[in-house]
Amino acid sequence: MLDYDTELMLRASRGENAAFQELFDRHYKRAVNIAYRSIGDSDLAEDIAMDAFARIYESRRSFKPTAKFTTYLYRIVVNLSINAAKRQKTINNINLDDSLEIPASGSNPGQTIIREDLARKVRQAVLSLPPSQRIALVLTRYEGFSHREAAEAIGTSVGAIESLLHRAKLNLYKALKSIIESEQ
């Protein structure tokens, strides 16, 4: 039995644009956030998510429900994000001035500043990971993918994901060590 998203995609492949719009509304934000946490730049993340949906729309007539729609979508987003992350690494242009959307902590501006500072350090730590480790961590820790789902999205084996995640966590700990030790 097909899941709801795949059914929507099949309807879109038969020319039903409302079905495609519903898919967009259901998954665009998540696609943007996968790209955002993989590359650290919100404008570029929107470009990537838009590009992924545009590609899917343009090839909708040849869509075959061999896998879940979400696997198909996130695989495209992940591939585009990995390519963008590699380009960033080459030209070292991660946009770290990008403003962070920290929810205000009531009436305490001091607390908001501390949280913003912490958020920047965490972002820096995540972006310091190699692209493949970073994306494996983003999918499992931010998006709640299982190891198998993350492997499908990245297009690799579960064993390879486990290895990437093991190294990613050790590297993340090293990057955040000063914060963790200062709390103890």
Next chain:
Amino acid sequence: MRCFRVRALLSKYLDSELVEERYDEVREHLAKCSACRAEEAALRRALDLLQEWPGTEPQLGYDALLAKLNQRQVARQSSVLVPKLPVPRWVAAVMVTTSIALGVALGIILPEDNIPTSPPSEQQVASAMDLHPYDVIEASLIYSLTNGDLNPTREREPR
């Protein structure tokens, strides 16, 4: 279970990806081993800190996607207007480079005798243009008269 084995499984333990039996073994070891417990706590804290980096709220919507699709269609149509080469671009590049190299090589290899070194004589020009000898004489006379070679009223310049 030994410490090195537990530490190798910590990543899957933290992601709740271990089978129940293995999960219980790791948990029992952590209850007894303070060093492994400290490592597990440090990694767990690092992963908890990830939640401090908030996501982003998208600024664009479905209309932006429609605009992008239109843009891509226009770009594809304009690229169709540019005539495509009948061969791949790299083949065309090789052909052009080979032609230039061949021209240079021929210029070097060919003997210099084939290159004319002096201007052709009047007779050679006349025969090439299929002119009668009288035409040549007539043309020479007219040229001389207009330039003063046979004009008695014009003074010759001293040599």
